[in-house]
Amino acid sequence: MTVAATEWDEERRSMTASSEIAVEITGMNKWFGEFHVLRDINLTVYRGERIVVCGPSGSGKSTLIRCINALESHQTGSIVVEGTALSSDIKNIDRIRSEVGMCFQHFNLFPHLSVLENCTLAPIWVRREPKKDAEDRAQYFLDRVKIGDQALKYPGQLSGGQQQRVAIARSLCMQPRIMLFDEPTSALDPEMIKEVLDVMVDLVETGMTMMVVTHEMGFARQVAHRVIFMDEGQIVEQNEPETFFNNPQSDRTKLFLSQILSH
Amino acid sequence: MKERLSVAFVAERQIPPAPPPAKTGGVVGWLRENLFSGIFNTVATLLSFAFVAYVLASVVPWLFLDSVWNASSLQECRKIDDGACLAVINERFLQFVFGFYPDGLRWRPVLAFALMFIAIWPALFASAPRKLLIFTGLYPLLAYWLIWGGSFWGPVGVLAGPVLGWACVRWLPGLMRGWLDERLVFLAAVGVGLLATVLWWLFGVTVFDDTLSAVLAVDLDSVESARLGGFLLSTIIGVSGIVGSLPVGIVLALGRQSNLLIIKACCVGFIEFIRGVPLITLLFVAWLLLAYFLPPGTEFDLILRVVIMVTAFASAYMAEVIRGGLAALPVGQYEAADSLGLDYWKSMQLIILPQALKVSIPGIVNTFIGLFKDTTLVIVIGLLDPVGLLQPIRADQNWNGIVWELYGFIALFFFIFCFAMSRYSMHLERNLDVGHR
Numbered sequence: 001m002t003v004a005a006t007e008w009d010e011e012r013r014s015m016t017a018s019s020e021i022a023v024e025i026t027g028m029n030k031w032f033g034e035f036h037v038l039r040d041i042n043l044t045v046y047r048g049e050r051i052v053v054c055g056p057s058g059s060g061k062s063t064l065i066r067c068i069n070a071l072e073s074h075q076t077g078s079i080v081v082e083g084t085a086l087s088s089d090i091k092n093i094d095r096i097r098s099e100v101g102m103c104f105q106h107f108n109l110f111p112h113l114s115v116l117e118n119c120t121l122a123p124i125w126v127r128r129e130p131k132k133d134a135e136d137r138a139q140y141f142l143d144r145v146k147i148g149d150q151a152l153k154y155p156g157q158l159s160g161g162q163q164q165r166v167a168i169a170r171s172l173c174m175q176p177r178i179m180l181f182d183e184p185t186s187a188l189d190p191e192m193i194k195e196v197l198d199v200m201v202d203l204v205e206t207g208m209t210m211m212v213v214t215h216e217m218g219f220a221r222q223v224a225h226r227v228i229f230m231d232e233g234q235i236v237e238q239n240e241p242e243t244f245f246n247n248p249q250s251d252r253t254k255l256f257l258s259q260i261l262s263h
Numbered sequence: 264m265k266e267r268l269s270v271a272f273v274a275e276r277q278i279p280p281a282p283p284p285a286k287t288g289g290v291v292g293w294l295r296e297n298l299f300s301g302i303f304n305t306v307a308t309l310l311s312f313a314f315v316a317y318v319l320a321s322v323v324p325w326l327f328l329d330s331v332w333n334a335s336s337l338q339e340c341r342k343i344d345d346g347a348c349l350a351v352i353n354e355r356f357l358q359f360v361f362g363f364y365p366d367g368l369r370w371r372p373v374l375a376f377a378l379m380f381i382a383i384w385p386a387l388f389a390s391a392p393r394k395l396l397i398f399t400g401l402y403p404l405l406a407y408w409l410i411w412g413g414s415f416w417g418p419v420g421v422l423a424g425p426v427l428g429w430a431c432v433r434w435l436p437g438l439m440r441g442w443l444d445e446r447l448v449f450l451a452a453v454g455v456g457l458l459a460t461v462l463w464w465l466f467g468v469t470v471f472d473d474t475l476s477a478v479l480a481v482d483l484d485s486v487e488s489a490r491l492g493g494f495l496l497s498t499i500i501g502v503s504g505i506v507g508s509l510p511v512g513i514v515l516a517l518g519r520q521s522n523l524l525i526i527k528a529c530c531v532g533f534i535e536f537i538r539g540v541p542l543i544t545l546l547f548v549a550w551l552l553l554a555y556f557l558p559p560g561t562e563f564d565l566i567l568r569v570v571i572m573v574t575a576f577a578s579a580y581m582a583e584v585i586r587g588g589l590a591a592l593p594v595g596q597y598e599a600a601d602s603l604g605l606d607y608w609k610s611m612q613l614i615i616l617p618q619a620l621k622v623s624i625p626g627i628v629n630t631f632i633g634l635f636k637d638t639t640l641v642i643v644i645g646l647l648d649p650v651g652l653l654q655p656i657r658a659d660q661n662w663n664g665i666v667w668e669l670y671g672f673i674a675l676f677f678f679i680f681c682f683a684m685s686r687y688s689m690h691l692e693r694n695l696d697v698g699h700r
Contacts, residue, residue, distance in 0.1 A: 071598055090606070098604030108599035112617050112697065121613060122603035154697040174603060 020047045021080075022178055022209045023068055028077030030060075030067065037063050038074070039233040047177075050210045052220040052241075055230035056256060061213045064230070065180045068211070069100040082177055098126050101171030105183040107163040109155035115142065115166050116151040119173045127174070134173070141169040145199045161192025165199050172203075179203065181212040215260060221245060229253050336661035351662050352672050355652075359672070362492015362647050368412070368484060372495050375409040378402065379502070387687065389694075403506075408483065410491070410499070415481035420468035424460040431456035488566045492647035494676055500570055500648075501635040501680070507574035508634065509627070512581025513620075517611065519586060530582070537579035543643055545572045550644040569641055577634040584630055588623035589615065621695050628688035632681045649673045 023045040030038040038060050045051060053061045066072045067079060070086055070093045079086040081096045110118050119138035123129045142148045145165040147158075155163055164184055171179060181200070185193040197219050203210070204223045214220065220227050220241055227244040229237045229252075237244070237253045248254050298308045329346025332353050340348035352359070361369055382402035385391035404418035435452040476482075491499070518530030537545075549568040592615060600610035620627070642651040653669055656662055 069602055071601060094604050094606055097602055100602075102602040104595060104599065104602075106593075106595050108593075108595035110596065110599070110614055110618075112621065112695070114697075122605060125609050125613060126604045156697060170603075 022047045024080045026078050028074050030074045037233050047209055048207045049225050050223055051226050051228060052224040053213045053228045059230040060233040061230045062182050065182060065211050065213055069097050069102055098174055099177050101174060101176035101179045103167050103171060103181045103184045105186050107167045109163055109167055111155050114152055114154055119170045122174050138173050141172045145169045160188045161195045164196045168199055178209045183213050185216055337665055347668050348665055349668055351665055351668060355656055359493045359649055361495050363490040371409045375406040412483035412485040414472050414476050416472045416475040420471040424463045427463050428456035428460035431459050488564050493649055493652055496648050497638045500573055500638045503570045504573040504577050504634045505631050508577035508581045511578035512585055515578060515582035516585035534579045534582050537576055542576050542637055542640055545576055546644050577630055580630045584623050584626035588619035591622045592618055624688050624692050628684055631684055635680060636677055
């Protein structure tokens, strides 16, 4: 790492809108069996900050963001999300999950429920909102991701891009403070990638805290405050997008960038 | 080649959709496609038609044209005509339906049977009024009271047990909150609730029944289990087994997936044990051995014991069928449910089970049908199901030597039930199909 973590934090504080901490990861390690998948991760995410995580496959970037809402458990170190430490206490985990929205590579919509029901399910059953309120908000977010007219269809009747936009709306309906995106465009046809990225850019304008695992380097340049490059389970380099892309420091980063930007 | 072919091409207009050629559509097209699409298929079609015609030519006259409905013995039948001697079914019909249920009381099982359709309506069809589900919940006790008779307060007392248990779970945590750990409070309340229910069933119901009967007696003539038989018995065992095995099977399947070692071990043990043992053995256990294990003096009805065994047997198979459905779901569904903050029970109830059960419908109905037909095995422990009733009829001098008509009649009864289940499952699959992928 070219910049010491503390120095980096100081700089960040002046750059982002807020100095309040959204996620703080300290000395976190994770193993899958014998395999050391995340190695000594230290990362502070400030409110309103947008972070793009990239790296070769198997580098642990998906695992990292899945640890933040406890879809994966970590073995050592600590993760504090919006002031709540992730522990094995189920109530804690459920509370954090309802504050952290997540979009998956394969959308993971509920195929037996209509688009609207997909969006209202968690507000009604987790937040115990009245059905009417939940539906109104679902319709608002569906309109916002430009899919309001499909509310009564089932996920199986929509294209991949439309499904991913519904998935984003579904997460937003829980009014999360942080949104995690796990390769949201990797399973999409080229024509549909743009419509999903547009929705994400729109979300940027609301000031949402976002962590995005993606290979869309154009998106990273356009919206990220910070780009994190991971390899073999550790954070190899992080920087503002401008410097990260134009003047990468580590050899591993240079190699990675030359490979993905060359085609 | 005179001229180089050009690879460049631009479509000049959009081609509008056109209907398919006439040959492939319509009745003629269908016949051509499905029955006469080649020499081999044409020959096969003709042979099949010939076979069907041959079978019908012998069955139709035997069953419909030359059959005898009114006669008092097989000899008399044969004198009248040489078709099926359906007079035996005509004469013994009520025995086939009710067994030895007392004559004057037969309206009670008939009423119970009719009410059963009202009770299962909301469970089977989403269009039914939801309020009817309350009736569905009360129906088992009502049916029990109608069929076995006795004091009305008995079933009410049994119902009071779970209500008492529920009350414990609902109100006790509030009382205990001060001096117990938050999570233990709920567990303790459930434990107390279960204990209260069981104790009430063991000791409270009789007292409750006696007290209320002394105040206001609402009695139906009681009928012993030994008098139940025929299709009534098959239906009681079959329907109870079906209704019981689905929820128990779901719980076992979820238990088998559980991370909690003891729960998992119990479920795996139960499933593997039950699947490894023939049903007949379990029925003998119900008949002979259960009496040894129960505290002396407890009256435990034989039919109830059989129902419990049949339910346990079917639920082990059910659990494996549902486990298959659970395994078919992509792990993303579990993750999506988790990521929205749904707890285990809600994600099972709202996300996982609706999909897993849908996938499992063919297997579930398969198990139901198997269970329903297995009810004929109760003959080995002396219960008189329809097949059990055949022995006395065939031993009767008047009907000695009659076979086809009787077995055919019983087969028809089972076929109607099983076919109805099969059709319903197809209807359900169609209705639940909302264009996956």
